[in-house]
Amino acid sequence: MAPKDRLQAPQAYRGFARLFAWLDNPQAPNAVFFTLALICALLGALDFVLERHATFPFEKVKVFYGFLGFVVCIFIVQAARLLRLLVKRNERYYD
Amino acid sequence: MIDALPAVGVPPALFLIVGGLLLPLFPGLLRALLLILLPLFTLAQILSVPFGAYGLATAFGHELVFFRLDALSFTFAVAFHIAMLLSAVYALHVRDPIEQAASLIYPGATIGAVLAGDLLSAFIFIEIMAVGSALLIWVARTEEAYRAAIRYLAIHVFAGSLFLVGVIIHENATGSLAFDVMRAGTTPGDVLILVALGIKAAFPLLHNWVQDTYPKSTVSGTLVLSFFTTKFAVYALARSFPGTEALIAVGVVMTAFPVFFAVIENDLRRVLCYSLNNQVGFMVAAIGVGTPLALNGAAGYALTNIVFEGLLFMAVGAVLFRTGTAKGTDLGGLWRSMPLTTLLCIVGALSISGMPLFSGFVAKGMILTAVAEEGHRVAFLMLLGASAGVLHHAGIKIPYFAFFAHDSGKRVAEAPAHMLAAMIAAAAICIAIGVSPSLLYAVLPYPVDYTAYTYDHVITQSQLVIFAVLAFAVLMRAGLYPPEQRAVHLDTDWLYRRLLPQLVSAIASDFAAAGQRANAVFARQTERFVAALYRHHGPSGILARSWPTGSMVLWVTLMLAGTLLAIYLFA
Numbered sequence: 001m002a003p004k005d006r007l008q009a010p011q012a013y014r015g016f017a018r019l020f021a022w023l024d025n026p027q028a029p030n031a032v033f034f035t036l037a038l039i040c041a042l043l044g045a046l047d048f049v050l051e052r053h054a055t056f057p058f059e060k061v062k063v064f065y066g067f068l069g070f071v072v073c074i075f076i077v078q079a080a081r082l083l084r085l086l087v088k089r090n091e092r093y094y095d
Numbered sequence: 096m097i098d099a100l101p102a103v104g105v106p107p108a109l110f111l112i113v114g115g116l117l118l119p120l121f122p123g124l125l126r127a128l129l130l131i132l133l134p135l136f137t138l139a140q141i142l143s144v145p146f147g148a149y150g151l152a153t154a155f156g157h158e159l160v161f162f163r164l165d166a167l168s169f170t171f172a173v174a175f176h177i178a179m180l181l182s183a184v185y186a187l188h189v190r191d192p193i194e195q196a197a198s199l200i201y202p203g204a205t206i207g208a209v210l211a212g213d214l215l216s217a218f219i220f221i222e223i224m225a226v227g228s229a230l231l232i233w234v235a236r237t238e239e240a241y242r243a244a245i246r247y248l249a250i251h252v253f254a255g256s257l258f259l260v261g262v263i264i265h266e267n268a269t270g271s272l273a274f275d276v277m278r279a280g281t282t283p284g285d286v287l288i289l290v291a292l293g294i295k296a297a298f299p300l301l302h303n304w305v306q307d308t309y310p311k312s313t314v315s316g317t318l319v320l321s322f323f324t325t326k327f328a329v330y331a332l333a334r335s336f337p338g339t340e341a342l343i344a345v346g347v348v349m350t351a352f353p354v355f356f357a358v359i360e361n362d363l364r365r366v367l368c369y370s371l372n373n374q375v376g377f378m379v380a381a382i383g384v385g386t387p388l389a390l391n392g393a394a395g396y397a398l399t400n401i402v403f404e405g406l407l408f409m410a411v412g413a414v415l416f417r418t419g420t421a422k423g424t425d426l427g428g429l430w431r432s433m434p435l436t437t438l439l440c441i442v443g444a445l446s447i448s449g450m451p452l453f454s455g456f457v458a459k460g461m462i463l464t465a466v467a468e469e470g471h472r473v474a475f476l477m478l479l480g481a482s483a484g485v486l487h488h489a490g491i492k493i494p495y496f497a498f499f500a501h502d503s504g505k506r507v508a509e510a511p512a513h514m515l516a517a518m519i520a521a522a523a524i525c526i527a528i529g530v531s532p533s534l535l536y537a538v539l540p541y542p543v544d545y546t547a548y549t550y551d552h553v554i555t556q557s558q559l560v561i562f563a564v565l566a567f568a569v570l571m572r573a574g575l576y577p578p579e580q581r582a583v584h585l586d587t588d589w590l591y592r593r594l595l596p597q598l599v600s601a602i603a604s605d606f607a608a609a610g611q612r613a614n615a616v617f618a619r620q621t622e623r624f625v626a627a628l629y630r631h632h633g634p635s636g637i638l639a640r641s642w643p644t645g646s647m648v649l650w651v652t653l654m655l656a657g658t659l660l661a662i663y664l665f666a
Contacts, residue, residue: 016434023430023499033572036565043558053551055467056475065479065558072483073566080358081577087585088359094583094592 040066104149106162106210107137107172108220111203115227118199119192126195130183133199137206138176141169148212157272160212166540167394171209171330173538174398175202177524178322178405185409185517186315194234198319201227205323209330213272214262214288217331221258224324225251231320232312243311246591250304251324254294261287277335289336296328296379297372299348303588305371306356310364310421314412317364321371321408326397329378333393338385343466346380347477349373354484356586361579363411363421363493367404370447370489373481374400380478381462384469387541392461395535399446399454399528406443406521407493410436413510413518414497423492423579428502436510437498442522446529448490449482449556454528456556457535457547464545464552482556483563490560491567496579 022028044063054060061067114133118126141164150161164172179202189195204227208220225248233244264284266272277285294301309320336342353369353376360366374396381393413436414429415421430437446453449460459482466475510518528535536543546552570576631638 016438017431018434020430020434020437029572033568036561036568039561040565043554043561046554047558050550050554052554056472058476059555063558065555066562068476068479069483069486069559069561069563070566072480073487073563074570076354076484076487077358077567077570077576080355083355084359084577084580084582084584087356088580088582089585091581091583093585 104162106150106207107140108161108203108207108210110137111206112200112223115196115199115203118196123190126192127183127187127189130186130195130198131180134176134179134183134202138173138180141172141176154215157213157215157266159216159272160274161207161216162210163212163274164210167330167334167390168209170394170398170538170540171326172206174326174401175206175209175323177398178202178319178401181402181405181409181517181521182315182319182322184520185318185412185514187513188511189313189315191234191313193230194313194316197227197231197234198315201231201319202323203227205327208327212274214265214274215272217274218255218259218262221327222252222255224327225255228320228324231316232308234316235311235313237311240311243308247304247308250294254291257287257294258291261285261289261291274334276337278339285335289332289339292328292331292335293345295324296332296375297325297349298345298379299352300587302349302353302372303586306365306368306586307588307592309368310362314416318405318408318412321367322401322405325371325375326401329375329382329393329397332379333382333390337382337390339383342383343380343471343474344383346376346378346383347474347481349376349379350478350481351376351484354481354488356584357488358492359577359580359582359584361422361424361581363423363426363497364408364415366488366492367408367411370407370485371404373485373489374404374447376481377459377462377478380474381465384465384471386465386469388461388468388545389465391539391541391543391545392458392465395461395539396458398538399458399525399535402521402524402528403443403446403453403455404489406439406518406525407447407489409514409518409521410440410443411493411497413514416514417507417510418505422581423496423500424581426497426503426505427500429498429505429507431502432505432507433498433509435515436518437494439515439518439522440494440498442525444490444494446525448486448560450560451548451553451557452526452529454525454535456552457528457532460547460552460556461545479559483559486560486563487567491564 025031044066047062047066052059058064111133114129118129121129144164146164146166146169148160148163152159152161182198182202186195186198189198201224204220204223208217208224211217211220229244229248229251232247233240261284262272265277265282265288266284268282268284277288294304297305305325309317312320332342350373353372357366357369357373360369378393378396378400381389381396411421414426414433417433418426418429420426442453446455449455463475463478463482466478509515532547536545567576630636633639
């Protein structure tokens with residue numbers, strides 16, 4: 001793992017790279033995470049405030065779509081780890 | 096305008112295919128320009144010609160229609176032209192005349208197949224597609240690419256044969272060659288056609304040729320390949336089998352299983368190929384539902400998918416072009432060197448995830464709404480889950496592992512200008528359709544009665560997307576996310592890349608061994624026969640011994656006496 005890249009000072013970032021330059025800040029991952037969590041909380045809160053039209057009964061659950069996205073994501077990743085155990089082979093397998 | 100175009104009734108595919116065949120005769124820069132000009136011409140043709148049947152011919156007592164423009168074929172023809180133009184600009188760096196020729200012939204044949212009004216002309220174009228695309232795989236000119244091209248050709252020529260046999264049976268049963276709605280199961284011919292299209296659409300278990308062959312082409316070749324064959328199959332399914340309930344289940348399965356493979360896959364272009372399977376699954380499921388909204392959704396999703404998945408392929412291709420690799424293990428931190436590519440990749444990722452304000456949201460919303468309206472509860476849930484899955488392997492994984500994640504230390508130049516131009520154009524289309532969906536509705540086959548930006552649609556899709564991103568972040572922080580690893584992952588291609596060759600060589604060696612044993616037995620028997628002959632007739636054998644004269648006289652006398660007796664008794 002390469003250590004945090006300090007070779008490029010902010011003013012050396014080319015053009016559009018300045019958009020992403022804040023990623024080099026050591027606090028960046030935490031900032032991203034907490035912003036995400038905040039947005040999720042807000043979106044979830046909206047479900048308690050505003051009425052949402054539901055075609056199916058299960059959609060009526062508060063924050064249904066949020067939970068679905070979260071749970072399915074976790075499930076997919078963990079199931080993929082199991083799949084990897086089954087199907088992973090050496091890179092040169094077919095050669 | 097129509098009268099000004101003398102070539103109005105000529106099938107556009109003819110210009111593109113003939114142009115492709117003649118292309119190697121032109122010098123370098125002109126070739127690249129023709130790759131842009133020819134599709135522009137045929138696009139103008141399609142936009143100005145009124146709906147109808149042109150390019151008629153008669154064969155086998157049937158009328159062949161080589162150029163049939165109606166609402167459905169119009170949508171797909173426009174989508175394919177967008178694809179051709181984007182890839183032509185993206186591939187301006189290509190100097191290989193064969194790749195450039197194939198980049199006209201293959202898309203041209205696909206457009207021909209989409210515009211075909213009867214099954215026979217469709218078949219002709221399908222075969223040209225197969226050859227053109229196999230060529231496009233081969234142009235990488237590596238050993239791997241060569242073998243992959245052969246496998247690809249075998250599979251697609253087989254699919255083409257199934258198609259032809261199906262067409263013949265269909266014609267026998269119905270007396271018509273028209274490329275129109277068929278009820279699957281009406282004749283065995285229809286089932287065969289469905290299977291052939293299933294191979295081309297990459298149905299489950301028939302899907303692996305996509306991941307096996309597409310990534311083995313060149314940077315620009317893979318892009319061109321990704322657009323056409325699968326979306327043509329979607330068109331053909333929409334044309335011939337709309338409302339076939341079985342397709343809903345098939346589509347749902349198609350959206351589900353590639354996601355797992357995509358999560359563990361290391362080569363980002365293979366990830367995008369699994370993503371292609373998943374996306375086509377949405378279209379197939381929508382075709383299965385069959386209502387006008389669903390078919391609009393399928394066609395609209397095909398068009399928008401061409402643009403945003405193309406954008407993702409372009410971004411990963413640009414990374415491959417600059418760094419020499421597309422493997423997640425070897426990439427990361429490229430936002431420093433390729434910030435614009437990163438940004439454009441993110442636009443594609445947001446679009447494929449169905450984020451509001453991007454084109455994917457509009458089209459996917461139509462499909463989901465159509466499925467829900469028809470009451471398909473399970474399918475609806477599964478498609479929602481698959482949407483979260485898409486976000487994961489395409490929306491997050493591709494940009495994250497290519498451009499962010501750990502710093503790979505690679506410092507390269509930004510993508511070349513022409514690639515950036517193509518990507519910016521694609522991103523612009525994604526945002527334009529996202530912000531103003533009527534741009535998309537204008538080209539859809541059926542009248543659109545759908546509102547994309549309702550509070551329900553926006554809040555539900557936003558929740559789905561943002562919470563899924565949160566899940567990714569949580570897994571990462573908890574160290575529970577599987578790291579990228581160098582590996583090959585077995586899929587159904589194992590059956591014909593490992594099992595089949597092993598079986599064939601095992602059977603062959605068994606036959607060889609059996610043959611050798613049979614030979615050995617035969618040789619031994621012959622030896623024994625010769626030895627016996629030698630024993631009896633050889634120098635020491637009974638029959639070769641010299642007999643004394645006296646006993647010979649005795650035997651002759653006895654024989655004469657016997658003969659006399661026999662004559663006296665029986666004569």
